[in-house]
Amino acid sequence: MKLLTWLTERTGLDQVWRVLFGRHVPEIKGPVAWLYTLGSAALFILVIQVVTGILLAMNYVPSPDHAYDSVRFIDAQVTFGRVIRGCHHWGASFLVVLVVLHMLRVYVMGAYKYPREVTWMVGVLLLLLVLAFGFTGYLLPWDQKAYWATAVGTNIAGQMPGLGPLLVKLLKGGEDMGAATLTRFYALHVLILPIIMALLILGHLFLVIWHGISEPPKRRRVTRQD
């Protein structure tokens, strides 16, 4: 306790705490209040994804020779490997669901309106990022499902007029899907996307706290003037 006082005096932790957790939130009654938890739920799942992802990276090799075998090693040999991979697998799907529901809530309640447009735009980028995470992560187990799903996905990118063929080549790291595709997707999945994601989430959260939580839309009494 003494240490906490010492630290608080020097860092202003109490003020940070008050700003983060002591802020005013709209008073909402009934089941509607649950809709306001979707963003936090998505953040929580994201933390799970980060933790389990780091753990999986300890035993995973992004190489065609070893990817599938190392995933099987995680599943069959490492204690709780199946649980950790299961969390990451299901968490990925669940995160997409939560992020979409979160967006729907914001849309339906009109919470994206002035002054929260930037929060909304950053949020849309975050939704796209979550999908990019899902797409790049899906290839990593390097089984039949992963391989052909990525073949389909990259071919869809190839349908883009003009830039399509270049985009496919860039995604695959060459003419054909292979070792370079796997390492590229791995780098995207564990290095590039997480950095962008962290920055955008910081921005998103900052804006949420800066503007405060929006009030739910209220029914206004209509007065007839005829």
Next chain:
Amino acid sequence: MDELLNRRAFLGRCIGVLGTLIVAMLGGIGGRYVLFPLFQRRREDWVDLGPIADIKPGSPMKVEFVQRRHDAWMTTERRASAWVLTPNGKDFVVFDPRCTHLGCPYRWDDERKQFLCPCHAGIFNIDGGVVSGPPPRPLDRYPHTVRGGQLLILPNPTPAAA
């Protein structure tokens, strides 16, 4: 509990308890996952050298074999050999085929009944003891066992002390 525990404090405590539970569960599972190597027994890759009846008593035999080794998700194969000898068909001695001086492969001289190393003229007797030359210790031996009439050896790359 006193009357200070109002609704806000109660919910705060609930959050604390639930949060602790979640962190404990994740930490426990994740921690055990990370500590996996500590609980992992070393996997011994025993090699089957064939039926013991094939090993003639008397002079040592050089046996070639392929050792399949397990390294996490990888299985690698290594070609290697060992010197096997048995005085009576029941007791066996298996020597590491590398001279204990600098690791040269030695050979058996049937006339002198000695192992000769060509590199620096190290000489060992049939029990592996140093007769002359620079080797600092007797020949290294591999652990072995007989199971179901088959001779099994454990040829570790780093010689186990015999």
